[in-house]
Amino acid sequence: MQAARLHEYTDEMSEALEVEEIDRPELEKSDEVLIEVSGAGWCQTDNHIIEGMWEAYAPQDLPMTLGHENAGIVAEVGEEVTLVEEGDPVICHPVQTCGICRPCRLGEDMYCENSAFNGLTTDGGFAEYLQTNERAVIPLPDGVDPTEIAPHADAGITAYHAVKKAARELNPGDTCVVIGVGGLGHIGLQCLDATSGADIVAADIKAEALELAEDLGARHTVNSSDEDLPGAVMDFTDDEGAQQVIDFVGADETTGLAPELVAAGGDHHIVGYGGHIHEPSQALVDGEFAYRGTLVGKYAELQELVALVDRGDVELRTERHDLAEINTVAERLEHNEIEGRAVITPP
Numbered sequence: 001m002q003a004a005r006l007h008e009y010t011d012e013m014s015e016a017l018e019v020e021e022i023d024r025p026e027l028e029k030s031d032e033v034l035i036e037v038s039g040a041g042w043c044q045t046d047n048h049i050i051e052g053m054w055e056a057y058a059p060q061d062l063p064m065t066l067g068h069e070n071a072g073i074v075a076e077v078g079e080e081v082t083l084v085e086e087g088d089p090v091i092c093h094p095v096q097t098c099g100i101c102r103p104c105r106l107g108e109d110m111y112c113e114n115s116a117f118n119g120l121t122t123d124g125g126f127a128e129y130l131q132t133n134e135r136a137v138i139p140l141p142d143g144v145d146p147t148e149i150a151p152h153a154d155a156g157i158t159a160y161h162a163v164k165k166a167a168r169e170l171n172p173g174d175t176c177v178v179i180g181v182g183g184l185g186h187i188g189l190q191c192l193d194a195t196s197g198a199d200i201v202a203a204d205i206k207a208e209a210l211e212l213a214e215d216l217g218a219r220h221t222v223n224s225s226d227e228d229l230p231g232a233v234m235d236f237t238d239d240e241g242a243q244q245v246i247d248f249v250g251a252d253e254t255t256g257l258a259p260e261l262v263a264a265g266g267d268h269h270i271v272g273y274g275g276h277i278h279e280p281s282q283a284l285v286d287g288e289f290a291y292r293g294t295l296v297g298k299y300a301e302l303q304e305l306v307a308l309v310d311r312g313d314v315e316l317r318t319e320r321h322d323l324a325e326i327n328t329v330a331e332r333l334e335h336n337e338i339e340g341r342a343v344i345t346p347p
Helices: 044-051 146-153 155-167 185-195 207-215 229-236 281-287 299-311 323-334
Strands: 002-006 018-021 032-042 069-077 089-092 129-133 137-139 175-179 199-204 220-223 242-247 262-270 290-293 318-322 341-345
Touching: 002 323, 018 323, 032 089, 032 146, 032 318, 032 323, 044 323, 069 129, 069 146, 089 146, 137 299, 146 155, 146 299, 146 318, 146 341, 155 185, 155 242, 155 262, 155 299, 175 185, 175 229, 185 199, 185 207, 185 242, 185 299, 199 207, 199 229, 207 220, 220 229, 262 281, 318 323, 323 341
Parallel strands: 175 199, 175 242, 199 220, 242 262, 262 290, 318 341
Antiparallel strands: 002 018, 032 069, 032 129, 032 341, 069 089, 089 137
């Protein structure tokens, strides 16, 4: 089968991955599932993996097939699998979990002590076939296109995971600021609109992103390239600040806004990453606010997100690309030229 493989870390996205012929995966355990990939979302994390940013956090045995946002059709199942059968359309949680360690018993899939992360620690879905396990697959409702929904396997549940934490702290009439209305942010904004009664303030540096934010439910928008975001939020909230901020950018410039944006006792959720936090400890004490990190959401949260998609509450803006175009996609994302999410389709 054809697969897009990372052979060495590089900053040159035009030469990031090699499309080559490799053996189709074979099921070795009774709970494994083989997926014929319909679509695999390209994520900013893929760029970071290519650059070697994840090497210190997750073991990687190169060469490796990337791709952690995967959906497709079940091609084969192990003898103990009962959840799905051959021919079923599914979306795949990116983490294959064991189910028996303490974090798994607590429902904390992302903390599994024996996990394999597709496209990060084991071969992913930028290929014709993907090997995963029964605990990672979610059957799709009739009418949901596996190619279209693929990016929800990471981008969607990561955004939803952050929104779900924020929504617990939001009352109707509270303010939540969404920073960045791109590939993740446009999903998060819809999830926030569907699950909370908060007033949403969306911030971005592109006019088209802000137009999209208005279409998706933002009550107020701020072009932060030429407008002071903290000042705009204070005007909107009568100098109270936002009870919750969801930062889909995660750059130094955006994390540094927290002391000026967040209301007393609120949270600044970091979803996008690559920047740093350089705030004096007194700022956190004085405002009693918190920075909260966001890892990929849980299996159950992906089920909930699929329900929102099936209900029509959350829609993805996607563009599709052949596997042969994969490095072009990497370059375009590096230069912020992809609107919504890019989906790689196999040959």
